[in-house]
Amino acid sequence: MGVLDIFLLEALINGVLLGGVLALLSLGLNLVFGVIDVVWICYAELIMLGMYGMYFLYVVYHVPIGLAAVVCIVGVGILGVILHVVVIAPLLGAAPINQLLATGGVLFFLQSAATVLFGIEFRNLGLRLPVLKLSELFISYSRLLAFGAALIGMVLVYLFLTRTYTGTAIRAIAQDRQIMILMGVDSRRIYVITSALGGGLAGLAACLLVLQYDVHPFVGLSFGPITFLICVLGGLGNFAGGFVAAFVFAELISLGGLYLDLEWGYVFAFVFFIVMMFVRPEGLLARRS
Amino acid sequence: MRRSLPWIAGAALIGLPFVYHAPYPLHILIIILIWSFAYTSWSMMGRFGLVSLGHGGFMGIGAYVTALSWNHVGLTPWVGIPLALLAGGVLAVLVAYPCFRFRITGHYFALVTLALSGIVLQVITATRDQTGGSLGYTPERYRGGSSLYALQFSGKATWYLIALAVWAAGLYAWHRVDRSMTRYALEAISEDEDGAAAAGVHVTAEKLKITVLSAMMTALAGALYCQYQMFISPDTVSGIAISLQMVFAVVVGGIYVSLGPTVGAVITILLAEVLRISFGTRAVGWDNLVYGVLLVVFIVFLPKGILGSLLELRRRPRGPAAC
Numbered sequence: 001m002g003v004l005d006i007f008l009l010e011a012l013i014n015g016v017l018l019g020g021v022l023a024l025l026s027l028g029l030n031l032v033f034g035v036i037d038v039v040w041i042c043y044a045e046l047i048m049l050g051m052y053g054m055y056f057l058y059v060v061y062h063v064p065i066g067l068a069a070v071v072c073i074v075g076v077g078i079l080g081v082i083l084h085v086v087v088i089a090p091l092l093g094a095a096p097i098n099q100l101l102a103t104g105g106v107l108f109f110l111q112s113a114a115t116v117l118f119g120i121e122f123r124n125l126g127l128r129l130p131v132l133k134l135s136e137l138f139i140s141y142s143r144l145l146a147f148g149a150a151l152i153g154m155v156l157v158y159l160f161l162t163r164t165y166t167g168t169a170i171r172a173i174a175q176d177r178q179i180m181i182l183m184g185v186d187s188r189r190i191y192v193i194t195s196a197l198g199g200g201l202a203g204l205a206a207c208l209l210v211l212q213y214d215v216h217p218f219v220g221l222s223f224g225p226i227t228f229l230i231c232v233l234g235g236l237g238n239f240a241g242g243f244v245a246a247f248v249f250a251e252l253i254s255l256g257g258l259y260l261d262l263e264w265g266y267v268f269a270f271v272f273f274i275v276m277m278f279v280r281p282e283g284l285l286a287r288r289s
Numbered sequence: 290m291r292r293s294l295p296w297i298a299g300a301a302l303i304g305l306p307f308v309y310h311a312p313y314p315l316h317i318l319i320i321i322l323i324w325s326f327a328y329t330s331w332s333m334m335g336r337f338g339l340v341s342l343g344h345g346g347f348m349g350i351g352a353y354v355t356a357l358s359w360n361h362v363g364l365t366p367w368v369g370i371p372l373a374l375l376a377g378g379v380l381a382v383l384v385a386y387p388c389f390r391f392r393i394t395g396h397y398f399a400l401v402t403l404a405l406s407g408i409v410l411q412v413i414t415a416t417r418d419q420t421g422g423s424l425g426y427t428p429e430r431y432r433g434g435s436s437l438y439a440l441q442f443s444g445k446a447t448w449y450l451i452a453l454a455v456w457a458a459g460l461y462a463w464h465r466v467d468r469s470m471t472r473y474a475l476e477a478i479s480e481d482e483d484g485a486a487a488a489g490v491h492v493t494a495e496k497l498k499i500t501v502l503s504a505m506m507t508a509l510a511g512a513l514y515c516q517y518q519m520f521i522s523p524d525t526v527s528g529i530a531i532s533l534q535m536v537f538a539v540v541v542g543g544i545y546v547s548l549g550p551t552v553g554a555v556i557t558i559l560l561a562e563v564l565r566i567s568f569g570t571r572a573v574g575w576d577n578l579v580y581g582v583l584l585v586v587f588i589v590f591l592p593k594g595i596l597g598s599l600l601e602l603r604r605r606p607r608g609p610a611a612c
Contacts, residue, residue: 102588109581263415270404278387
């Protein structure tokens with residue numbers, strides 16, 4: 001194999017693995033987006049808090065990493081519920097843009113609260129997972145782990161939504177939020193459950209991201225916007241679409257980064273997003289009606 | 290008395306630098322005026338429900354086109370700024386026309402424009418050989434001193450008057466739109482697009498007009514910021530953070546009143562400065578903390594913003610408030 005081919009293959013594989021991370025990131029947001037019809041602009045900041053939680057539990061208080069992950073997932077889930085009850089619930093009837101902006105205010109709040117409490121230093125777990133070496137290819141275990149977790153997470157969420165009573169109610173609310181109240185579904189309860197689930201998925205993403213990236217108060221800005229674009233590109237609440245979109249985005253970024261600079265990879269991904277919005281505004285995998 | 294109030298206030302604002310010229314307060318005033326103008330530009334379309342998160346992009350285009358054409362081509366800002374406005378306008382048409390044509394509204398419009406500001410930021414960073422990338426960029430000094438040709442002035446008073454004039458022009462544009470048929474058309478569109486179209490409003494054209502105007506004004510704000518500060522970086526004039534900052538300041542000040550964005554700029558900039566002066570480096574983060582809480586509280590309890598709510602309070606005793 002020529003040298004270029006190795007690099008190309010490695011970029012392709014890294015793209016797939018990055019896609020796993022992005023898919024995991026967009027999973028929780030997609031759920032909240034699809035069911036409550038609210039954009040949590042501060043979603044990436046919840047993940048940031050989860051990453052700090054992992055850091056403090058594991059590095060400072062020496063909690064075993066498995067237990068720390070569980071605490072972190074539950075903790076961010078609770079944050080999701082608090083966010084919903086305090087900020088979103090009073091605004092459910094307001095203009096959509098006000099909901100967007102209120103969660104934007106939460107974004108500023110969480111970011112600066114983290115700055116004030118934790119300082120702006122970069123922190124990491126000090127944990128280096130080994131790198132898998134396949135002849136001449138290098139693949140990081142932490143990315144493989146995130147990829148696997150994204151797949152499992154998606155399957156679990158899918159099973160929950162299709163196989164349980166509560167899951168069915170959630171899908172029904174997402175389809176028609178007026179009628180379902182008349183059918184005896186307590187929409188407030190469903191929203192709280194969805195928020196907890198969305199928060200929990202953010203916590204899961206945090207546990208896996210902290211293995212690969214340093215945490216600092218502004219870490220959310222580096223992947224937050226991409227996460228929204230993936231959700232919209234895939235079609236709101238369409239999990240399979242979000243998954244495909246995450247991989248398309250990741251390959252664009254990875255291949256753009258290989259041939260030019262990483263920034264151009266992002267430019268391609270953003271341009272692709274805008275063009276696709278015009279071509280398929282309902283999302284990549286939308287059924288033609 | 291009520292009619293003459295704006296004239297008295299205007300005269301006081303013009304006269305200010307001749308009486309009082311401490312550099313620091315003047316600097317703060319200039320910054321407030323430039324950002325007020327940018328926020329007013331955003332609110333021109335924001336008040337009709339066209340929430341753009343791409344204005345950071347337009348501002349970045351304005352600043353960088355002006356600076357690049359001065360440094361690399363040697364074009365005076367008197368040519369460079371119109372070029373920058375043109376570039377901002379063209380970009381606005383390129384993104385907004387398909388958006389409006391394919392009826393991308395609400396959340397979707399906000400997210401498409403969000404991608405736009407992401408693109409501008411990344412392109413500026415990626416072309417670091419020309420733009421200096423994330424390290425920032427400085428327009429070259431023209432033979433050291435002040436020059437009308439290079440639009441570079443060392444005195445703060447000159448800049449104050451320029452910023453004041455541009456800001457006033459922005460308010461004038463706001464009022465022109467407010468008095469025009471365009472306003473009624475856009476209000477109808479924001480209520481119900483199909484209804485407006487059925488009533489004979491050319492939906493796409495009306496939206497496109499206000500978007501291009503708003504984008505060009507924002508580009509002008511970027512160019513002005515660049516000429517005044519003589520230093521720009523992708524993070525201070527473009528990108529998603531700047532776009533969000535614009536939206537938030539306008540919401541805090543009041544989105545539906547002409548001076549709302551200005552009030553928003555005064556509050557946010559003074560808050561940041563006061564915290565910075567009184568707490569120094571310990572204040573890192575505190576300004577945004579207060580700001581974030583304020584924003585949530587405002588949107589939940591005072592969706593019309595500070596000025597909007599105050600005006601409504603004043604109006605209320607005289608009879609039912611007109612919406």
